[in-house]
Structure formats: C-alpha cells, structure tokens
Amino acid sequence: MNDAASPILWASQNWAHIAALPDAPPMLQVEALCRSFADTPAVHDVSFSVPKGAVTCLLGPSGCGKSTTLRMIAGIEQPDSGSVRIDGKIMSDATTFLPPERRCIGLVFQDFALFPHLDVAANIGFGLRGKIAPRRIDELLERVGLSGYGAKFPHELSGGEQQRIALIRALAPRPCLMLMDEPFSSLDHRLRDGVRDATLDLLRDSGTTVLMVTHDPEEAMLMGDRIAVMRRGRLIQEGRPHELYDRPVDRGVAAFFSDLNRLEGRVSQGSIATPLGRFPAPGLPDGSCAEVVIRPQHLTPTAHGGALARVTRARYLGRESLIELHLDGTGLALKARVPGLLLPEPGSSIRIGADPEFALILPCGD
Numbered sequence: 001m002n003d004a005a006s007p008i009l010w011a012s013q014n015w016a017h018i019a020a021l022p023d024a025p026p027m028l029q030v031e032a033l034c035r036s037f038a039d040t041p042a043v044h045d046v047s048f049s050v051p052k053g054a055v056t057c058l059l060g061p062s063g064c065g066k067s068t069t070l071r072m073i074a075g076i077e078q079p080d081s082g083s084v085r086i087d088g089k090i091m092s093d094a095t096t097f098l099p100p101e102r103r104c105i106g107l108v109f110q111d112f113a114l115f116p117h118l119d120v121a122a123n124i125g126f127g128l129r130g131k132i133a134p135r136r137i138d139e140l141l142e143r144v145g146l147s148g149y150g151a152k153f154p155h156e157l158s159g160g161e162q163q164r165i166a167l168i169r170a171l172a173p174r175p176c177l178m179l180m181d182e183p184f185s186s187l188d189h190r191l192r193d194g195v196r197d198a199t200l201d202l203l204r205d206s207g208t209t210v211l212m213v214t215h216d217p218e219e220a221m222l223m224g225d226r227i228a229v230m231r232r233g234r235l236i237q238e239g240r241p242h243e244l245y246d247r248p249v250d251r252g253v254a255a256f257f258s259d260l261n262r263l264e265g266r267v268s269q270g271s272i273a274t275p276l277g278r279f280p281a282p283g284l285p286d287g288s289c290a291e292v293v294i295r296p297q298h299l300t301p302t303a304h305g306g307a308l309a310r311v312t313r314a315r316y317l318g319r320e321s322l323i324e325l326h327l328d329g330t331g332l333a334l335k336a337r338v339p340g341l342l343l344p345e346p347g348s349s350i351r352i353g354a355d356p357e358f359a360l361i362l363p364c365g366d
C-alpha cells in the first residue's frame with residue numbers, strides 16, 4: 001500500500017517539483033471493514049481515511065465493492081466487522097451502529113432520488129437531519145444558479161438541474177461528510193463536464209469533505225484530491241492522483257488509468273536492453289526478467305535513435321492521433337498517442353522512441 005511496498009521501480013523520475021499538499025486531520029477513518037453476502041466477500045479488510053476538506057474518490061471496476069463500502073460508511077449497510085469514525089466519533093464498530101441520520105453525512109446517489117410529489121423547496125427542506133430554514137434554501141438555490149426554482153417539481157427539471165438540487169439538498173444541513181455514489185453517471189456526457197465543475201466549486205467553497213464513488217478514472221483524476229483504488233473487494237492503493245498514475249503499486253493500477261505498452265527484457269548491470277534502447281532498472285537483480293511499461297503518450301516519433309516501426313493503423317482524434325505500430329524484426333505491437341498534426345500513412349515506417357524518465361519498470365510476472 002505505501003510507496004516503499006511498491007514493486008514498481010522508478011526509472012529516474014524526480015518529483016521534487018510537485019508541492020506537497022498540507023495534510024489535514026481525517027474527517028473519515030475506516031478500519032478493517034468487511035462485508036460478505038452469502039459467504040462471498042464483497043468488501044474485505046478495507047482501511048483508509050479522508051482528510052478534512054478533501055475530495056477522495058473511491059475508484060474501481062464494476063462489482064469491486066465501492067458502493068458496499070460507501071453504504072457501510074453511510075450506515076445503510078451493516079458491516080460484518082471493522083469500524084467507521086466520522087470526525088473522530090465512532091459510527092460503527094463491534095458494539096455501535098448509528099443510523100444514517102445520526103452520522104452527520106450528506107448523501108447523493110446516481111438517480112438523485114428526489115421526491116416526485118414534493119416541490120424543490122420541500123425536497124431541499126426534507127434533509128436527513130431536521131428542518132432547513134427557507135433562507136438557507138434560497139441561498140443554496142442562488143448559489144447553483146437556480147433562484148426562483150423553489151416551487152417547481154422534479155419532473156419540470158432537466159437532469160443537470162435535478163443533480164444540482166440533489167447536491168444542495170445534501171449540503172443544506174452542513175454535513176461533516178458528503179457521500180456521493182456515481183453522482184454524474186446518469187447525465188449526458190456533454191452536460192457532465194459543466195455539472196462536475198460546478199459541483200466541485202460548490203463543495204470546495206463550502207469546505208465540505210467528500211467521499212465519491214466512481215468507476216471512471218478520468219473523473220477520479222478530475223475530482224479527487226486523493227484516490228483510493230479498489231479491486232475484488234480490497235483496497236489496492238490510496239494516494240494523490242499523480243502518485244497513482246506515476247507510481248502504481250502494480251500493473252493493474254497502472255492499466256486502470258491508460259493503455260500500456262510492455263517490453264520484456266533481462267536486467268544486466270542495472271539496466272534492461274529493449275528494442276527501444278536501454279532502460280535503468282534500479283534495485284532489480286542482474287539476470288532477472290523485467291518489464292518496461294510505457295504509456296502510449298510517452299512513445300514519441302524521433303529522427304534518431306529509438307527503433308524503426310511500421311504503421312499498421314493511424315486514427316485522427318482531433319488534438320491527438322492514435323498510431324498502432326509493429327516494431328521491425330520483433331513482432332511487437334505498440335500504441336502511441338502523438339500530437340494530432342502528425343498522422344502517418346498506414347504502411348509507412350517511422351522511428352519511435354521513449355524517454356526512460358516516463359517508463360515504469362516491473363519484475364516479470366507481477
């Protein structure tokens with residue numbers, strides 16, 4: 001889980017330029033949380049914390065246990081074991097289980113769950129924790145650009161407007177912790193970016209601590225100060241977005257954020273010889289098998305050095321082009337993302353290289 005335990009080794013990257021964020025005390029602490037359904041573990045030994053005022057994204061593929069974890073934190077699902085603390089107070093452990101309305105939380109779900117028979121003001125006023133003053137409702141409606149919407153009913157609102165109402169309903173009682181489960185996934189993707197930005201602004205302005213479930217790595221990178229990656233019921237890695245992207249604990253986490261090119265070789269005198277040149281392999285024993293992992297955006301056409309490759313496919317994607325290549329004499333297939341102005345003809349040959357600074361080095365079979 002921590003950097004020291006990471007089997008992925010640095011080639012030569014230097015992170016001194018990335019300023020450390022201040023470490024706030026935790027608003028949420030989850031310890032060894034477990035939950036099985038019919039003897040099948042859905043969440044196993046999950047521990048992490050969310051600093052006060054930060055947005056943490058719980059990221060992972062479908063069925064990995066994200067929602068079950070969120071529901072246990074919310075008090076909607078009872079854990080088999082483990083503990084949940086919010087603002088230092090025990091919400092759930094072996095002897096305590098507080099209901100959602102006693103946890104100082106706000107909840108936003110994928111379907112927004114507005115009451116269809118209540119108008120907007122009544123929806124917002126119907127908080128988890130008691131009555132909300134009309135002045136606060138007006139203030140929040142104004143904050144999200146929906147002044148005067150109080151008397152409308154949910155069916156009169158667009159998806160984006162419903163999302164904003166669901167958000168301010170959850171924010172209205174000033175929760176200690178906002179729990180959001182895929183809050184943007186039912187929105188049209190053109191609408192999503194704008195709503196996401198507005199939501200983030202509102203959460204940041206109000207200093208709210210957030211735990212948000214998503215299966216979308218890009219969304220997690222956009223929204224999260226921190227990301228916790230889950231796989232098959234377990235927490236695999238937790239950290240700042242750049243730590244997960246550039247120092248993944250395993251190939252699975254690396255692959256979650258983008259396609260990967262993989263080149264295998266043997267370590268000799270601290271480096272690995274590959275068709276694209278030598279890559280430093282600090283810490284790996286001589287003679288061992290190692291893998292050089294390079295993201296498509298880190299393969300670059302070059303005039304000298306690198307290797308000769310035949311273009312098998314080239315697709316223009318606007319700002320960039322996706323090029324598929326076969327490395328001459330190796331049978332190796334690679335993918336490169338290059339600036340959109342560059343669109344080589346299929347069948348043509350180009351030289352391709354990679355800066356060792358952007359390569360991840362793993363022991364084979366990891």
Ligand SMILES: Nc1ncnc2c1ncn2[C@@H]1O[C@H](COP(=O)(O)OP(=O)(O)OP(=O)(O)O)[C@@H](O)[C@H]1O
Pocket residue numbers: 037041042060061062063064065066067068069215
């Ligand atoms: N109430 C339940 N009864 C039985 N099995 C359940 C229940 N809730 C969740 N599961 C199972 O637990 C596992 C984890 O489900 P969970 O909904 O937490 O995953 P998820 O990562 O949130 O997935 P998704 O992104 O698809 O919502 C899945 O295999 C799911 O089928």
